[in-house]
Amino acid sequence: MSKRYPPMVREKAVRLALERLDEYGSPYAVAQAIAPLVDVHYETLRIWIKKALAEGAQPGKQAATSGLSPAARDELQKLRRENRDLKQTNEILKLASAFFARELDPRHP
Missing domain, CATH: 1.20.5 (Single alpha-helices involved in coiled-coils or other helix-helix interfaces)
Structure with a gap:
């Protein structure tokens, strides 16, 4: 059964991950590092990151x-x-x- 995360959690997790994407080099690595901090499963976060990148989000931009x-x-x-x-x-x-x-x-x- 999948867990539903509030939109605010998703936005925060993706923002944090995109800020550190340059440091880790791949969506998988950054998801592994950031997911425990925001209490999200790493594979869920990786999918969110890939979707944000596909939609045009810029990694490392603050x-x-x-x-x-x-x-x-x-x-x-x-x-x-x-x-x-x-x-x-x-x-x-x-x-x-x-x-x-x-x-x-x-x-x-």
Whole structure:
């Protein structure tokens, strides 16, 4: 049975994936990385990405930063990348702590 995702979840997942598509190189790789973060199955996300690309979405494009100097734009891009990486690290740590908490629980068989 398929799971239906709200349109807002789909838009957010596809936007995040398209922003990082250049880093991962393929829709499959980026779907594998982003899907757990947005609680979507990776194959579903891969299909959404391919559909968005077929409809003309541009990978790696972020919101327009008009009015910024090139140095400020570079700094903003660097900070966004760092923020994204830190969020991903936090998600990994949350999953690891939940795993170890479950393993250390005396009620756990």
